Amino acid sequence: MDSRRDFLLKSGMATGAFGLNSLGAIFGQNVHGKAKKGKLKLTFKPYTLELAHVFTLANSSRTSTPDVLTQIEYDGIIGYGEASMPPYLGESIESVTKFLSKVDLSQFNDPMEMEKILDYVDSIEPLNKAAKASVDIALHDLVGKIIGQPWWKIWGYDTDKMPNTSYTIGIDTPEVVRQKTKEAAPYKILKVKLGRDTDKELIETIRSVTDKPICVDVNQGWKDKNFAVDMSHWLADKGVVFIEQGMPKENVEDNAYLTEHSPIPTFADEAFQRLPDLIKCHGVYSGINIKLMKSTGLREGHRMLELARALGMKVMIGCMTETSCGISAAAQLAPMVDFADLDGNLLIKNDAFTGMKIVDGKVTLNDWPGIGIKPLKK
Numbered sequence: 544m545d546s547r548r549d550f551l552l553k554s555g556m557a558t559g560a561f562g563l564n565s566l567g568a569i570f571g572q573n574v575h576g577k578a579k580k581g582k583l584k585l586t587f588k589p590y591t592l593e594l595a596h597v598f599t600l601a602n603s604s605r606t607s608t609p610d611v612l613t614q615i616e617y618d619g620i621i622g623y624g625e626a627s628m629p630p631y632l633g634e635s636i637e638s639v640t641k642f643l644s645k646v647d648l649s650q651f652n653d654p655m656e657m658e659k660i661l662d663y664v665d666s667i668e669p670l671n672k673a674a675k676a677s678v679d680i681a682l683h684d685l686v687g688k689i690i691g692q693p694w695w696k697i698w699g700y701d702t703d704k705m706p707n708t709s710y711t712i713g714i715d716t717p718e719v720v721r722q723k724t725k726e727a728a729p730y731k732i733l734k735v736k737l738g739r740d741t742d743k744e745l746i747e748t749i750r751s752v753t754d755k756p757i758c759v760d761v762n763q764g765w766k767d768k769n770f771a772v773d774m775s776h777w778l779a780d781k782g783v784v785f786i787e788q789g790m791p792k793e794n795v796e797d798n799a800y801l802t803e804h805s806p807i808p809t810f811a812d813e814a815f816q817r818l819p820d821l822i823k824c825h826g827v828y829s830g831i832n833i834k835l836m837k838s839t840g841l842r843e844g845h846r847m848l849e850l851a852r853a854l855g856m857k858v859m860i861g862c863m864t865e866t867s868c869g870i871s872a873a874a875q876l877a878p879m880v881d882f883a884d885l886d887g888n889l890l891i892k893n894d895a896f897t898g899m900k901i902v903d904g905k906v907t908l909n910d911w912p913g914i915g916i917k918p919l920k921k
Contacts, residue, residue, distance in 0.1 A: 581652065582648075583654055584616045584649065585614070586614045587639075588612055590895065592610050593891060593892045594607055594864060594891055596715075608628065608629055609628045610625055610865070611625065611640060612625050613681045615654075615682055617685055620689060624677040624679065624680035624868065625677050625868045627673060628836075629863050634671065634672070639674040642668055643678070648678075654689060655686060658842075661682065664678050665839060676840040676869075679843075680840050683872065685913065688913045691912050693914070695876075696910075704878045705877055706905070707731040707883065708901055708904065709730065710886050711733075711890065714745065724748075725752060731905075733756070733758070734760060735757055735760070736760055742774065758884075760787040760788065762812075763792060768790065768797040775789075775804070786801075787810045788811060788812040792811075798827050799826065811827070816838060832860075833876070834863065835872055836863050844860075844876055848876055848880070859881060859883065862886070865887040866888055866896050871914050872914040874915070875908070875915070877908070886901075895918060896919060897916065898911075898917070
């Protein structure tokens, strides 16, 4: 921690907003002395996210999402995280709490050793991506608070480049779709769930209400590549700006064919989860959808962003239905992406935090240290 502290002092990263005395208070002692040592303590509790509307995809519907809220405490400072578990991730409250029960952070004395800590967490079990993300997010929140800066500043991002976020409209009856479209009036771009035989009717219904840009998430619902290409041209004519996961992820050649012949970009979602998947998606899709819950958190999400940019791929930052904890964590990457789909907290009725906001349809970050959240008082 001493070397990290010295770097911050020399670079001025932390002194601009807090000053030397505040930095010393954060580290536990005078800034010229050694930082106070302690132990990292992980705690967690199950939480159920209650959806404002029935959420319908190509192959399923639900009214809630299981979630686990996490905390990592170090010398009185608390970092917050969460694991959100939509069905397709294959995780549950039972599997997440079982995994988190195996995580022993008390063996670590220095939260600044993030690589060491997160390598250890990743090694415990091969899967459990959302569970790992809950630890990663809480650790990033904790370290950002120790440093005294939000992660978008630590990474040096320019918030003048923040994208608009899309607002998701699930598959439903024309009457409900029109209602949801009107409720989405503050948003500049709409995200529509497709993948059933009512796709064209759904788009036409939305177009009867608004001419805003639309992006579509097919959730692997199209099965024939020629049909998918025909739909891509029809959708482009209707003002759709990109297609997310048009065909089943295992149909690699068909997805590549769609990308080659589509007039609008294609994005990998179910086909893309962790960093090694990025190389497999290069040349098959136009871009990737980074979601912290499937990528084990911010550390890997940041690496994905850097590699995708190096490969010339487009990048979207997405989400599950989550509290403002997970959404605000993902939003730290938003200044560097082409598209944002960060409305997961807006789709629930019982958010446990306040954090990033959507202002005039745009993702808007704050200056709060860490991932930029505060718990809501119940």
